[in-house]
Amino acid sequence: MMKIVFATQNLGKLKEVSELWKDLPVEILGLDEWPEIGDIVEDGDTFAENSLIKARAVAEHTGLASMADDSGLCIDALNGWPGVKSARIAFTDRERCIKALEQMIPHPSLEQRSASFICVATLWLPQSGKAFSSEGRTSGRIERDIMLGGGFGYDPIFHSFDLDKRFSEVSAEEKNSVSHRGRAFRQLADDLRESGLI
Secondary structure: OEEEEEOOOOHHHHHHHHHHOOOOOEEEEOHHHOHHHOOOOOOOOOHHHHHHHHHHHHHHHHOOEEEEEEEEEEEHHHOOOEHHHOOOOOOOHHHHHHHHHHHOOOOOOHHHOEEEEEEEEEEEEOOOOEEEEEEEEEEEEEOOOOOOOOOOOOHHHEEEOOOOEEHHHOOHHHHHHHOHHHHHHHHHHHHHHHHOOO
């Protein structure tokens, strides 16, 4: 069974991906076993660059296969903002949602509020220096208010076109079936199977 370190401090992400890969012959480890790693500087300009930076840094530190993702909300009316800065525009999920809603005030019509979640997932193998990456995206719109419930991040304000509901309204299983992260990690798993690694 392959051991893979997931390069995230986000327990919501760790739970989602562990559920997605539960039937694969892998053991997903959290970063809590290596607290000395600390925060990894994500200074890339794209989701793909940041995903690779994190996966490679953790793999080189632990000597184990490492996977990471970088993901974010891209709002069409705001030229893709917040994009790669999605996790850094405020300190808490609620504050980030409020800030996004404030930026959307000049765009009250639902037709003006289209948005996508994008995720790039990367697996880095330190022994070979080989990387596998895949991208997933899901489309929807930004609602006008916050609806608390399940999920995390921008889920309380994101209405999924696939589900015709907000991500905060649905079960983790429903969300994973159409989410950007679900699509990226399912494709990554398929790539690893095809390569014979798992």
